[in-house]
Amino acid sequence: MELVIVGGGVHECALRQLTADLQVSKIVYFTGELAHREALAEVAAADIFCLPSSNEAFGLAYVEAMALGKVAIACATQGPEAFITHGKTGFLVDPHSHESVEQVLLEAVSSSQLNEIRKAGQAYVTNNLRWEHNADRVIDSYNELR
Numbered sequence: 522m523e524l525v526i527v528g529g530g531v532h533e534c535a536l537r538q539l540t541a542d543l544q545v546s547k548i549v550y551f552t553g554e555l556a557h558r559e560a561l562a563e564v565a566a567a568d569i570f571c572l573p574s575s576n577e578a579f580g581l582a583y584v585e586a587m588a589l590g591k592v593a594i595a596c597a598t599q600g601p602e603a604f605i606t607h608g609k610t611g612f613l614v615d616p617h618s619h620e621s622v623e624q625v626l627l628e629a630v631s632s633s634q635l636n637e638i639r640k641a642g643q644a645y646v647t648n649n650l651r652w653e654h655n656a657d658r659v660i661d662s663y664n665e666l667r
Contacts, residue, residue: 522630524549527563565589569629575616577601584650587611587642592635594625604650608634610642 526536526549533551540549552563564570570586571594577583580601583593587610595601597613605611612629615621629635648654 522548525552525563525567526550527552527555527560529554561585561589564591567591568635569594569626571622571626573614573616573622575599579603583611584646587646588650590639590643592629592639593642594622594629604645605642609638610645611638 524545526533533553537551540546552559555563564586568591570583570591572580572582573594573596574580575596577596577599580595580599583595583601583605586593587604593601593605593611595605595611595613596616597607598616601611602613605613607613612625614625632638
């Protein structure tokens with residue numbers, strides 16, 4: 522098992538120090554900022570996409586990960602909750618709770634249903650969140666307002 526942290530930011534130094542303190546530096550990799558294509562390549566290489574962001578209006582990154590057949594982990598009560606159902610199409614964690622992230626990650630990696638969750642998430646995105654579907658919904662909404 523390895524953890525790849527894609528991106529940078531104000532907490533990167535603290536995270537690097539934490540990995541050293543916990544003596545897990547050999548299995549934690551930091552990519553720094555990546556172009557979109559390279560970031561998607563990292564997602565494609567993973568089994569689980571975990572972005573416990575507590576400020577997501579929608580969350581295109583989760584949709585991209587799910588479209589690639591990855592199990593997505595997001596925060597409950599945020600935008601991704603509209604398309605991620607805990608234990609069915611992905612997993613949801615409590616916002617601002619590293620304990621919840623830890624618990625759900627352990628649940629995900631030990632789940633005998635992980636492949637089914639992955640497939641259900643990918644199917645949901647394919648069947649409900651494609652650009653054509655969204656365009657049709659917007660047009661239908663405008664037509665209803667006439």
